[in-house]
Structure formats: structure tokens, C-alpha cells
Amino acid sequence: MARADFYNPLSQFLIRITNPVLRHFRRWIPGYRGIDWPAIILMLLLQAIELSLIALLKSGGLPDLSGLLLLSLCHLLKITIWVYIIVIIIQAITSWIN
Numbered sequence: 001m002a003r004a005d006f007y008n009p010l011s012q013f014l015i016r017i018t019n020p021v022l023r024h025f026r027r028w029i030p031g032y033r034g035i036d037w038p039a040i041i042l043m044l045l046l047q048a049i050e051l052s053l054i055a056l057l058k059s060g061g062l063p064d065l066s067g068l069l070l071l072s073l074c075h076l077l078k079i080t081i082w083v084y085i086i087v088i089i090i091q092a093i094t095s096w097i098n
Contacts, residue, residue: 018039021042022036022038022039022042025038025039025041025042026038029041043076044069044072044073044076047072047075047076048068048069048072051063051068051071051072051075052068
């Protein structure tokens with residue numbers, strides 16, 4: 001959705017690292033209208049695992065599944081907003097340097 005430049009070396013590196021894992025998800029979950037649903041579902045799954053492990057260590061029990069999915073979605077949205085804020089700040093700083 002962000003129309004990233006895939007000829008950038010950093011983009012190529014990220015694709016090369018994440019492609020083996022996402023390839024298995026893409027067999028069962030197709031993309032739709034330009035949105036990479038396998039990547040989004042994998043991020044939600046990894047975030048849910050992280051939050052489950054934290055809850056298991058803190059309280060000794062697993063949280064409810066619906067609450068866990070909602071909390072995972074909120075954490076991913078928070079991370080997305082922070083990434084956009086940091087990218088905007090970096091672009092502002094590099095515009096001053098040029």
C-alpha cells in the first residue's frame with residue numbers, strides 16, 4: 001500500500017528474509033486488492049504469541065482468545081503509527097541536509 005521501492009537494497013534484504021516464511025502462508029491465504037493478507041496474518045500471529053508468552057510469564061495463565069486478538073491488533077497499529085512517525089521525522093531531517 002505504501003508503494004515501496006523494491007529496487008532498494010534494504011527492501012530486497014527484507015523480502016529475501018521474510019519470503020521463506022510467507023511463501024507457506026501464501027499457499028493457503030491469497031492476497032486481495034493489493035493487500036498482502038498472509039503478511040498481516042503472520043504479524044498478528046507473532047504478536048499474539050508474544051503477548052501470550054508475556055501473560056504466561058506475568059500471571060501464569062493464558063488470556064482469552066478474543067481479547068488476545070484485539071490486543072494484538074492494537075499493538076500492531078501502534079507499531080505502524082510509530083514507524084510512520086519515525087519515517088516522517090527522518091525524511092524531514094534528510095530534507096534539511098540536502
